[in-house]
Amino acid sequence: MHNIEVSSSKAQASFSVSGFVSRGQLRARKAPIRDAEILLDGQTVAKTNDKGEFQLENLQESASIKLTARLPHHHFSVVKTSLQLPNIVIPEIQVEAYDVCGSVELDERGSASKLTAKALSPGNSDVVIQPNSKGEFCQSVKPGKYELNPDDSSLMPRGLPLDVSDSPLLDLRFTHFKTDAEVRAVCIGSCPQMTVILLLNDRVVQKVKGTDHFLFHDIGPAEYKVKIEDGGYACWEKPELQLSVQRAKPSPLQFIQHAFYTTIDITHEANLKWSHLENKQLKGEEKLKAGLNSICVSAQGRYKLQFSSCIKFDREQVEHIVPNTLPVVIVGVEAALTGRIAGGDESITVKVKSAEGEKAVPVSRGIFTFSHPISSQGDILLIPQSTTFLFEPPTATFQFRGSCNDQIASFSAVKGIFIDGRIEPAVEGVQITSTNRHHAGVVQNAVSDRSGRFRLGPVKTVDDYDIVAELDGYKFTPKGPSQPGHFTSVKLSQLIVVLSDSETGDRLDGVLLSVVGGIDHRSNKMIDKTGQIKFPGLAPGDYFLRPILQEYKFEPSTTKITIREGEHENVELKGKRVAYSAYGNMRQMSNSPVANVVIEALSEQCEQHQSESVTDSDGSFRLRGLKPGCSYRLYPKGYADSNAMPPSYPNQYDIEMTAGDVHNLQFVMMPFEQITMLAVEMEFDKVAVPASYRVTVSRNGEAVQTSIVQSPVTVFYMNGLKRDGTEYSVRVEPDKPPMSFSAKTVFFNADAPVRVVRVPMSASRRSNEVEISFGSLLSVPFFGLLALFFFNQNKSIEMAKQLYERFTGSPVDRRKKKN
Structure with missing residues (x-):
């Protein structure tokens, strides 16, 4: 430290570094190691505190130091590092091993058995421990888990588990005493x-x-x-x-x-009150968590268990007999949900829309509460409603997750205004719909009275809503933005047609109604279950109506109607039933429905009159247009996709049609396994059909069937392949020499009732066939002449003489030349 006197003249002070301090920590995994000596270059310089921390003081810059620690039964690593300013970092000292110490009782001969520590931690090796002559041992082992066993089977304990992950183990004893x-x-x-x-x-x-x-x-x-x-x-x-x-x-x-255990398995948190039914003084309360809970009751007998929670349980109160090892199971079925509305009055309700449907929930003192099924999780739409108040926000969506919630939504209620609308000329019963332009879920409805008046509201501003007026047979035009909710009505021409049974008066559905006329008007409509159809806005003129319905005859077949401008015409078309239906069902023996099966009804008596129907998804069918007085045979014809079907019981019904429908015709399909029949056609177009050949059908490389086919057969059949879409292979190859054709493999899938596989065959070169070269062709005449000479020796010799004399001359001529 320097003392500096401040005066009018400049003062100087200088400092030098005499040493520096650094800190470190000694840990075994995450636990601190206390009271360990810290050694710097072999000298003790510090000791760890309760947190395993130590401080090194008066350190000097050094090119290299050695740092380690010392503690009984601990073995530490030696860290080599350098101390260079300004970055002084003390590396972490690791625990390399711990001591495992104890004693082994000597045997009768005075010797101590060896011990084997089997390593259970990855990276460690087994350690053999040899006690001294007194049976004592203290062996260092790497941190980890081991299983210690003495070699002497009479020593105890055996299979002793050792955990030396963060501390040594001392005073282990192995003895013959039991x-x-x-x-x-x-x-x-x-x-x-x-x-x-x-x-x-x-x-x-x-x-x-x-x-x-x-x-x-x-x-x-x-x-x-x-x-x-x-x-x-x-x-x-x-x-x-x-x-x-x-x-x-x-x-x-x-x-x-x-006491006795009582186990309660409950799906949600709840408060439990329990009491003994005979001894009223035995009672208590418990707070249960979701899942398994155990409580102790001091006496046997019958107990009453009462559960209270925001959750509604399948059982709110249970009688339970103690002792009983079976748990009491309590399941939550509904959760309480609560929201708030600021302002307003008791007239407000909240419409709740979810997958469970819709319901209106009353509001009391600004709070609305309702229960919702726990199993129906998802979005819940909340729409506050009032005849005098508006709400902000107009709607809210809450995502229900199966638990209680006391703040699912908050709304503010404010007074609204009303729209007084009018239809001119007045029309009663007009449906008025007002939709919020910013919130499509906010919709208000009204109906006009005899004077054409209606009222909508409350609304915040008129401009926030689109108002639409609708009624069949009328056209409504808004009068403009200066008169919101006011419409001008125009009555349109309209035709209403009702179809009914002439005898019973019942409405008819499924009628095809053809309407032609007016100014190029043409339509074909199917009548729904109401038996009525409307044609609004038809142009004035004459129209022709023609209804068509199987089993019914309409008189007259065509009806003429005249439509006048602005008038509504009502007409009823009556049909007389002339044919009837047969109803039934196709199912399997397991009672499962069978769909897409064609059911046919055929009458040989009535000029082969026929009707067909295809079973629906529920197995039901209806055969229409069956004539009274005719006998029909009803039977399953097959699947609609032309696939064959197994037999059914019964295989057919014989019915006599009267003036009424036939019901409850039941067909039961017999069980069967879908299979594929295989036909293999060998095409020996350019190859002679061999005396025999081999056909092998394989699946996933394994032979399913191998057959020898004898000539002159060229088609091979196989049945019983499971129809599951699996790929098969067909291999055709010679059965034995000579190999007159090459082996051929073709693949197919077993995904249809019948599979036809064509295998084109090609010739193969025989082993004894010789390729004829150009030189061989030249040798053919030579061998031919040689054969001719052999079989005609006299003539051949005479011919050879003549050829020789022709080229060399006769013997007389040769003598003359010599002379």
């Missing part, structure tokens, strides 16, 4: 069948079953834990006891029951 340990159970009343478990370092050593008395045999000295398992029957003063075995038999342990 003893028994007794455990007793004191129950309220008689004890049930139970299991007592002996554990050493959380490893099960023995299990003993019994009621009130248990005995562990041949256990060695160690510190054990004893647990009792009773299947949730009793509450024990201590469910776990300590058992210390030295070199003598330990005193018996006792498990003492003080």
Whole structure:
């Protein structure tokens, strides 16, 4: 430290670094190591505190230092580093090993058995421990988990689990001493069948079953834990006891029951009130969590359990008999949901729309509450409604997740205004719809009275709504923005047609009504279940109506109607039933419906009159147009996609049609397995059909069937392939030499009732065939002449002489030339 005197003249001060300080920490995994000496270049310079921290003081810059730690039964790494300013970092010192120490009792010969620590942690190796002559040992091992076993099988304990992950293990003892340990159970009343478990370092050593008395045999000295398992029957003063075995038999342990277990399995949190039905003084309250809960009740008998929660349970109150190892199961079915509306009055309701439907919920003191099924999770739309108030926001959507919520939405209510509208000329019963332009879910409806007047509201501003007036047979035109809600009405021409049965008066549906006329008007409409159809806005003129419905005859077949401008015409067309239907069902033996089956009705008596129907998804069918007085044979014809179907029971019905429908015709399809029939056609167009050949059908490389086909057959059939779309292969190859054709493989899929596979065959070169070259062709005349000479030797010799004399001359001529 320097003292500086401040005056009118300049003062100077200089500093130099004499040493610096650095800090570090010593840990085993995440736990601090306390009281360990820190060594710097072999000298003790610090000691760790309770947090494992240490401080190095008076450090000097150095090119290299060695840093380590020292603590009994710990082995630390040696860290080499340099100290250079300004970045001084002390590396972390690692624990490389811990000591495992103890003793082994000497045998009769005075020798100590070796121990083997089997490594259970990845990266570690087994360690063999050799005690000294006194049986003592202290062996360093890498941090981790091991299983320690003495080589001498008479020593105890065996299979001792070791956990030296963050600390050493001392005072392990292996001895030849063995003893028994007794455990007793004191129950309220008689004890049930139970299991007592002996554990050493959380490893099960023995299990003993019994009621009130248990005995562990041949256990060695160690510190054990004893647990009792009773299947949730009793509450024990201590469910776990300590058992210390030295070199003598330990005193018996006792498990003492003080109450009975009652287990409750509940889906949601709830408050429980319980009371004994006979002894009213025995009662209590518990707060239950979702899932399994266990409570202790001190006496046997019948108890009343009452559950309270924002959740509505399938059972709010239960009687339960104790003792009982079966849990009480309580399931939540509905959750309470609450919202708030600021302002307004008691006339407000909230429309709740969800997958469960719609309902109106009243509002009381600005709060609305309702219950919703827990199983119906999803969006819930909330729409506040009032005849005098508007709301902000107009709607709200809440995503329900199956639990209670006391703040699902908040609304503000304000007074609104009303729209007084009018239809001119007046029309009664006009449907008025007002839709909010900013919130499509906010819709208001009204109906005009006799004077054409209606009222809409409340609304915040008129400009926020689109108002539409609708009524069949009329056209409504808004009068303009200066008169919102006022419409001009124009009555349109309209035709209303009703179709009915002439005898019963019942409305007819399914009628095809053809309407032609007016100014090029042409339409074909199908009548719905109401038996009525409207044609609004028709141009004036004459129209012709022609109804068509199987089984009915309309008289007259065509009806003429005259439409005048602005008038409504009503006409009823009546039909007389002239044919009837047969109703039935096709199902399997399992009662499952069979769809897409064609059912045919055929009458040989009535000029082969025929009707068909295809079964629906529920297996039902209806055969229409069956004539009274005709006999019909009804039978399943096959699938609509032309595939064959299995037989049914019965295979047919014979019915006599009268003036009425026939019902309850039941066909039952027999069970069958869909299969594919295979036809393999060998095409020997350019190859002679061999005497025999081999055909192999394979699936996934494995032969399904191999057959030898004899000439002159060229088609191979196979049945019984499962129709599941699997790919098969067909291989055709010679059965035996000579190989007159090449082997051929073709693939197909078993996905249809019949598969036809064509295999084109081609010739193969035989092994004894010789290729004829150009030189061979030249040798053919030579061998031909040679054969001719051999079979005609006299003539050949005479011919050879003549050829020779022709080219060389006769013997007389040759003499003349010599002379």
